Amino acid sequence: MNLGYDYERTEIRSGMKITWQIPLCMDDGVVLRADLFQPVEGPAVPVIMSYGCYAKGQAFQEAYASQWQSMVEEFPEIETGSSNAYQCWELTDPERWVPHGYAVLRVDSRGAGWSEGIQDLWSERETLDYRACIEWAGEQSWCDGNVGLLGISYYAANQWLVAATQPRHLKAIIPWEGASDCYRELYYHGGIRCTFLDSWLPRQVPMQYGQGERSRRHPITGEPCAGPVTLDPDELAARRVDKRSDVKAHPLSDDYYSRVVTDFDAVQVPLLSSANWGGQGLHLRGNIEAYGRSASRDKYLEIHGLEHWTHFYTDYGLDLQKRFFDRYLKGNLAAWENQPPVLLQVRHVDGFRARAENEWPLARTxxxxxxxxxxxxxxxxxxxxxxxxxxxxxxxxxxxxxxxxxxxxxxxxxxxxxxxxxxxxxxxxxxxxxxxxxxxxxxxxxxxxxxxxxxxxxxxxxxxxxxxxxxxxxxxxxxxxxxxxxxxxxxxxxxxxxxxxxxxxxxxxxxxxxxxxxxxxxxxxxxxxxxxxxxxxxxxxxxxxxxxxxxxxxxxxxxxxxxxxxxxxxxxxxxxxxxxxxx
Known part of the structure; x- marks a missing residue:
């Protein structure tokens, strides 16, 4: 454990009370770091939480500039009503949630961003950490005991796994385009190895803890996005599991994958599973399978189109997210009243048409x-x-x-x-x-x-x-x-x-x-x-x-x-x- 000096501090900014770099000590002594955005004053509120490897301080507009610019050109609504200073890749904007009576908690996963430890992506260790973070958050004075999970892709896939552990304070999840079976949806398609990892993993190295001064800077604090220490490349390599080699060594669905395949019978929390018709090769299957097979009595499926991240940020997506959490984190029954179990953006050659359905697959098929x-x-x-x-x-x-x-x-x-x-x-x-x-x-x-x-x-x-x-x-x-x-x-x-x-x-x-x-x-x-x-x-x-x-x-x-x-x-x-x- 290498805490250094205490990096945690609190300030009032943009109408929010922000606490940077909160240390969370895991059961093996490894310290993770989190940023908390909450109302300046008032009673305890529900918490919207994320846990993932993309570095919580890395600005969407800088790290993914082309995607951001294309998105806001088509949907300018995304830039209205917020300074967008806290936008982060595939995470929700706290400026859109804190005024609505929520706290937003972003946790860097083990070995990423400001969180120490050996980085082992898509692993049982990450699921254990995530569960511990949920239970910690639910017991804090600023939380009313209700925790919801929200995020895209990596921040969505790990929701299925941690939900199956049934944390006491976890009350609702919105896995927005997130796989639920790593073998079939990420590593091997029909038994053929997918090389997505080979192009994706090198892009994550700049966000590994220990990149320090080599990493991008946080747009608000000016701190390095990948930790306060700068390690040499050999030490960095020693601090991350070689996931590509592991996957190549396990071409069949053996015990190596058993701990990262969702136990759907244990997923009982209310859920809104949001998929993308265009997600061929990652996530689409996972969202639909998880919706159909999860044991939750309160579960909803939404399927849209366009790019992987777009509708997460549009008014359409934000409205769904807020109404769902208002219902299941705040108990506002009217917010989700008459919501169909299945909402489809049916694709046409010239766009999409929204349609409510009662089941999946459709009974009239x-x-x-x-x-x-x-x-x-x-x-x-x-x-x-x-x-x-x-x-x-x-x-x-x-x-x-x-x-x-x-x-x-x-x-x-x-x-x-x-x-x-x-x-x-x-x-x-x-x-x-x-x-x-x-x-x-x-x-x-x-x-x-x-x-x-x-x-x-x-x-x-x-x-x-x-x-x-x-x-x-x-x-x-x-x-x-x-x-x-x-x-x-x-x-x-x-x-x-x-x-x-x-x-x-x-x-x-x-x-x-x-x-x-x-x-x-x-x-x-x-x-x-x-x-x-x-x-x-x-x-x-x-x-x-x-x-x-x-x-x-x-x-x-x-x-x-x-x-x-x-x-x-x-x-x-x-x-x-x-x-x-x-x-």
Whole structure:
């Protein structure tokens, strides 16, 4: 433990009572640091809390300048009613909550920002710390005993895990776009390693505790955002777990992941799970799975679009957050009165339309099999012609295209693919992509959470990982066990069920649906608008940073032979689409 001198101090600023760098001592002696924003005077209030690795003192406008500028240009409301001096990446603005009768507590996670210790991202140790911080906050004189959790991405994913430990003072959570199963949603998609970690982890090193004078400065206090000490790079490396190496060493869903997979039966706190249709590759599945499987009696699902962070800050998102917490942290029943269990921003080619629903998947769904035909067609009519088509792991694969739709058709819900395939080499990686083409034959792609040009939906499967969890699987949502490999004999025809992450789109009449079956990541081939691209930190080629290009993961020669897709009456390769009839 290295407290140094006491960095904690309190001041009145911007109409708030702010206490900087509060020390929180964990059970093993490691000291975490927190910043507290609260009303200047008055009774104890509920606390909105966050715990994460992005450094609580790092300004959104500086660290993520392009994203901030693009967001406020489209939604200028975000800059009104606040000085925005306390905006932090993927965290709420205290100036919008303290006047509303809340305190905001930001905790740097272990080994990040101003918090000491060995940094072990997405770990059981972080969950234990988070629980301790919640219980500490709930017992302070400035808290009325009610703690709520709020934040995006990392600040959301860890909410599921800590909620399952059932802290006494935790009364409500809003996980805004946060994964709930690290193996299936972050590290391995369908058993294929996602290299998001490889691009994301280096971006977190400048926020590790010990970067000190090398880190950005807090815009208010002038302190380094990554701690009061400056350590050399070798010592910094020794103070963080090599998560990438750990994940690569555990390609199956073994005990290594068991402590960071949410126990949904233990999640009983009221929750508002907020997802993003464009979150292909991270978070979308987690929010929807957690909503459906959590044991909470008071649970709500909201699904929107646009970028990963945008609606968290807009008036639309802020209104949802305030009304939910007013109900479950303050007991204001009227604030959440008549709120539907499910609120969908249904996607159209020209925007979104809000619609209330009662359940997920929607009870009126017409589950419809769209078949992949030997002539390259894609339709609800069962193909009578037997055929085989082959593709390699490096080419563009196979694309099946529908006739122009005769009427508008809504697809909203989870999807799945049933494919009959054989591999010449004994294994294969399958990428299933649902796409849209306009009447002129141009592909229509959508603004996604982390990419400006996403297709309608995507799914992934390594053929040797095709074993299903029969207890959890449904026809519309196959769940894979990932506990062992089931290789095939060269040329052996097997049935593979592919989970395709949920989606929503009203397909206009005259447009065509298409399904691509590939051996590598989808890539958008249309013209890219630089202004649209500027909203994101990664190249907009259709998948953002959620790529599957680890050469070690693909080194097995069994993955590099041609793959044959079989279609026809005996091999009904198809996609199950959630067609929603008009009300």
């Amino acid at each position: 017409q589950w419809t099999s769209w078949h992949l035909d030997a002539d390259g067609g894609f339709s609800a009519a069962s193909g009578a012609q037997v055929g085989t088509m082959s593709f390699g792991p490096d080419d563009d694969g196979l694309t099946f295209v529908s006739e122009p739709l005769s009427a508008d058709m809504e697809i909203t819900g989870p999807l799945s693919a049933k494919l009959f395939v054989s591999s010449a080499s004994g294994d294969a990686d399958l990428y299933v992509v649902l796409r849209l083409f306009d009447p002129q034959g141009q592909e229509v792609a959508f603004r996604g959470a982390m990419d400006a040009y996403t297709p309608i939906a995507q799914g992934w499967l390594r053929l040797s990982h095709r074993e299903l969890d029969t207890a959890l699987s449904r026809p519309y949502r196959p769940v894979l066990r990932h506990e062992r490999r089931l290789p095939t004999a060269p040329g052996e025809i097997v049935q593979a069920e592919v989970e395709i992450w949920p989606t929503s789109l009203v397909v206009p009449a005259g447009y065509r649906l298409a399904c691509s079956i590939r051996g590598r990541d989808y890539e958008y081939q249309g013209q890219v608008d630089p202004a649209r691209q500027a909203r994101h930190r990664y190249p907009s080629k259709g998948c953002g940073p959620f790529l599957h290009n680890d050469p070690d993961d693909a080194a097995d020669p069994a993955l590099w032979g041609p793959v044959t897709l079989h279609v026809g009456p005996d091999y009904p390769s198809s996609l199950l689409l959630p067609v929603i009839p008009p009300r």
